[in-house]
Amino acid sequence: MSLPSILVLISGSGSNLQALIDNQGSDYKITHVISNKKAAYGLERAAKASISTTVHNIVPYKKKHLEDATAARPDFDRELAEKIKKLNPDLVVCAGWMHILSSECLRPLREAGIPLINLHPALPGAFDGAHAIDRAYDAFQKGEITKTGCMIHWVIEEVDRGEPLLIKEIEMKEGESLEDLENRIHSVEHVAIVEGTKLALAKKT
Numbered sequence: 056m057s058l059p060s061i062l063v064l065i066s067g068s069g070s071n072l073q074a075l076i077d078n079q080g081s082d083y084k085i086t087h088v089i090s091n092k093k094a095a096y097g098l099e100r101a102a103k104a105s106i107s108t109t110v111h112n113i114v115p116y117k118k119k120h121l122e123d124a125t126a127a128r129p130d131f132d133r134e135l136a137e138k139i140k141k142l143n144p145d146l147v148v149c150a151g152w153m154h155i156l157s158s159e160c161l162r163p164l165r166e167a168g169i170p171l172i173n174l175h176p177a178l179p180g181a182f183d184g185a186h187a188i189d190r191a192y193d194a195f196q197k198g199e200i201t202k203t204g205c206m207i208h209w210v211i212e213e214v215d216r217g218e219p220l221l222i223k224e225i226e227m228k229e230g231e232s233l234e235d236l237e238n239r240i241h242s243v244e245h246v247a248i249v250e251g252t253k254l255a256l257a258k259k260t
């Protein structure tokens with residue numbers, strides 16, 4: 056019996072993709088990686104691991120819709136869903152994918168029975184969206200929070216509000232630099248992304 060297949064969406068360095076690559080074998084296999092950025096180092100990580108890749112960039116869609124800029128993102132999302140459906144993974148993992156996915160993408164995947172999970176570097180409901188670590192750091196400096204963390208959650212239209220699969224809390228430290236906090240969070244993420252992927256696959260079957 057073949058292993059469950061996962062497709063990973065990235066936008067940057069791909070250190071979380073690397074954690075998934077390094078832990079392939081008994082529970083899942085990574086069959087494809089899609090990046091929205093051609094320069095994403097994660098694409099090199101995938102190639103070194105002999106994983107096929109696709110660049111799905113927004114610029115051609117903006118050029119295609121010069122007369123109506125608002126049409127570019129829906130078209131981008133629709134075609135992203137089509138590409139994913141053709142590859143037919145058991146699960147899609149957003150690992151630093153920096154685009155909000157609209158219903159144009161999520162609805163076809165839902166109908167095709169292809170769920171998505173996302174790695175978010177904050178606790179549920181704390182710092183939804185981009186730049187969550189910076190925002191948590193600032194909130195700690197203001198005395199508003201004492202802890203942060205990361206989570207793996209199901210992806211729904213409402214950004215970072217899907218049901219959590221896995222939550223890992225991280226205590227914040229007085230006098231710690233933002234860089235050191237980022238490094239601590241990334242270390243925890245690299246464990247969480249593997250655990251969360253396995254949990255999602257187990258729940259799906």
Ligand SMILES: Nc1nc2c(c(=O)[nH]1)N[C@@H](CN(C=O)c1ccc(C(=O)N[C@@H](CCC(=O)O)C(=O)O)cc1)CN2
Nearest residue numbers: 152153154155156173175184185210211212213214215
């Ligand atoms: N519909 C959903 N889409 C996405 C989710 C989700 O839960 N539901 N998770 C995000 C990942 N993410 C945080 O974890 C996130 C990434 C990016 C943004 C964002 O504001 N992106 C901007 C563009 C930013 C840029 O290009 O630098 C945008 O899309 O306009 C918010 C949340 C993945 N998508």
Ligand SMILES: NCC(=O)N[C@@H]1O[C@H](COP(=O)([O-])[O-])[C@@H](O)[C@H]1O
Nearest residue numbers: 067068069070071072151175176184
């Ligand atoms: N809102 C989504 C978000 O901020 N995701 C974050 O992007 C980084 C990707 O790193 P990587 O490319 O090295 O895996 C990770 O820190 C992940 O939590």
